[in-house]
Amino acid sequence: MGRDLLIKNALVWPAARQPAIENGSVLVRDGRIAKVGRFTARADVVVDADGQLLMPGLIQTHIHFCQAIFRGAGEDLPLLPWLKKVVWPLEAAHDEDSIFTSASLACAEMIRGGTTSFFSIETVRHTEHAFRAADKMGLVGVIGHCLMDETGGYAPLAVDIEDALADLDVLQERWGGHERLRVGVAPRFALSCSGRNMRVASDYAREHGLLLHTHSSEQIEEVQLVRERTGKYNVDYLHSVGMSGADVCLAHCVHTQQQERELLAETQTKVMHCPSANFKLASGIAPIPEYLKAGITVSLGADGAPCNNRLDQFMEMREAGLMQKIRLGAEALPARDIVWMATEGGARTIGMEDELGTLEVGKRANMILVDQSTIHTIPSTDPATNIVYSNTASDVLMTIVDGQILFEDGHFTQFDEEKLRADVRRHRQKLMKRAGLS
């Protein structure tokens, strides 16, 4: 930090719904954007973008760092068996080192693919080590500590709410003042949390000014079980236990009733859409155009590596578009709306719209440079079309967070990629053995 950075000769695309500026520049001072447009300036570090696209860093909401190391486990299973047979046993088997390694892997994949901010949901233990990893890797975001007191017969992940709050107190004390990271409160979902847990969690979050994060209405079977248990549809139920409002972020919302949609809009509750996971776990197609039309803030995320199998916002953008077209017709969900969800929608979701999501003076300098001249992108046309349908994560040439270059010329600047690979292999093996799955 401290050194000025100038990106010049770029196709600067400052915001999803604004036009791009040819031969544009962005000046960064002290990690913040100091100037955007057509100008010349001096700086300590000058990058010639060679006409490539400079845009806001992508923001993935609803992502499980602790599951990155589960990639490829539990293929071809629907949600509830997939949770009980694979994901929960692996989460329960995590130790400090495997959480740190998994979160490091998730952050590395995000940096490589142009994701600069996130809202993660971790497991019920060792969340400290997800913070350590994200701190080291240099991203901006919110890490949700997971709360589960009822686990439907899977006891090892059940934690009393009082113990969970004590863990949150410790996380707040250690990480509450971090310049890039924040603590979130994440009661997992209605089927693994008691009503009391949800209520206490939401009270705690409001007392401390923290964001709430949970899953809702991902699959029909889950919606039915919640109805049997509570007499209510999922969003209605969550509302009844304090889990609605501008500080509440709900993952999925695939299966919702009209009155639930109205409730989401009225309470300004956020929807975190995960197209790949909804496809792969056969959950269904969320009514995203309807949500956007109702004024609900929608963002995008890759969910977890075991249900996806990548943490790649480019893939999520493409699949977000394709899934609505097959549902509603070829005109549905234009590319610009998708880029908006992947940037500004994410910033609003994590309450950082004054800091992130666009390239504007005073905001954090979180930006990516994306190649528009690859063989699979040319002839290059509208930046939104390119970003959603032609470009891939591998086209990200440079990832910048708070003015720091985290990825450049095919290399990560903040960590040793070979060491991470070796750690991932070692901890995956040990984890599978501890979980009894190898």
Next chain:
Amino acid sequence: MGRDLLIKNALVWPAARQPAIENGSVLVRDGRIAKVGRFTARADVVVDADGQLLMPGLIQTHIHFCQAIFRGAGEDLPLLPWLKKVVWPLEAAHDEDSIFTSASLACAEMIRGGTTSFFSIETVRHTEHAFRAADKMGLVGVIGHCLMDETGGYAPLAVDIEDALADLDVLQERWGGHERLRVGVAPRFALSCSGRNMRVASDYAREHGLLLHTHSSEQIEEVQLVRERTGKYNVDYLHSVGMSGADVCLAHCVHTQQQERELLAETQTKVMHCPSANFKLASGIAPIPEYLKAGITVSLGADGAPCNNRLDQFMEMREAGLMQKIRLGAEALPARDIVWMATEGGARTIGMEDELGTLEVGKRANMILVDQSTIHTIPSTDPATNIVYSNTASDVLMTIVDGQILFEDGHFTQFDEEKLRADVRRHRQKLMKRAGLS
């Protein structure tokens, strides 16, 4: 050619439904596979694969080379308006140079992404120049010359069948004996060809031993129009004009009746599945698991860049899986079946199962080396899962056709990439102007 090539220290995956061989080797002599397994040998060129995955080259059926240069034009339109407003005017505006450039771009994107063989469908003129491009680029495949005598009001692409056959005669004379390329006969679809055209085309193809290629049952509206016009469902109608049999390859088959499916199976007619295009043009989800269960050969292709927007078999494989899961459940269409369609299914479709699709002694040495150690692939598990859900086209480290290395270390070996980029830009501009779309 002529020089021996040895790939050693690879994870050799000889066929989709066979296990992979760790620390395996493949020896190539005179462009053919001479040995596969665990062995040591001398060769003129030795490549150490460093443990990465060596597998058969991918085969894309149903791909429009001539549309590659239309990428990003005609976004967010359904099939029939998209054809009439964008694709047909651009095809009619093509000249020799723009076809050559478009086909070169398509081949380059395929080579970069591990596609080594194809069945293309071109336009009604200048098919000669698609051959020139594919010849230069070094791929193996079939290029279909397009026949249209009725164009629903779009006259510039209508060509009398006699003139089309004369064009086919010339193509046969010039390219019929090519070591890598074959001529195909491609009456476009039931709505742009008269019954006589279809019948004459199928007779011509059989007389000359050529494959037939057409579109069928892509969208509901098209199926209805064919019924109004012919009184028959699409596959039934095509059968009635000679367009069924083991030498007939039908693109899409999204909307078919039970009796049409039985007809496809009985006549051994091939289905070419294009998941991305079916998504983006809002066509629907083809009943692929049902086709496979009925014994119908199914292969995969990207269709055209303007409806996709990439020519990327990795993307098609992933989307082939995701679209069936959301239709039938998370267990549907396992990854191995998808890799089979992308390799052996493609080889059978173009009648080259004795030459392509697996790594077996005597077959053409068409192989790709795919990185299994990227940040978005680790921890690496089953090769089929990796290839379908984790790997991307950018993970292809090396593409080999007939023993020739066409792509290696991020570079194409057969052509100047910068020149191609410049040609694409120049011809796109001129083409849009000629078509009145710029």
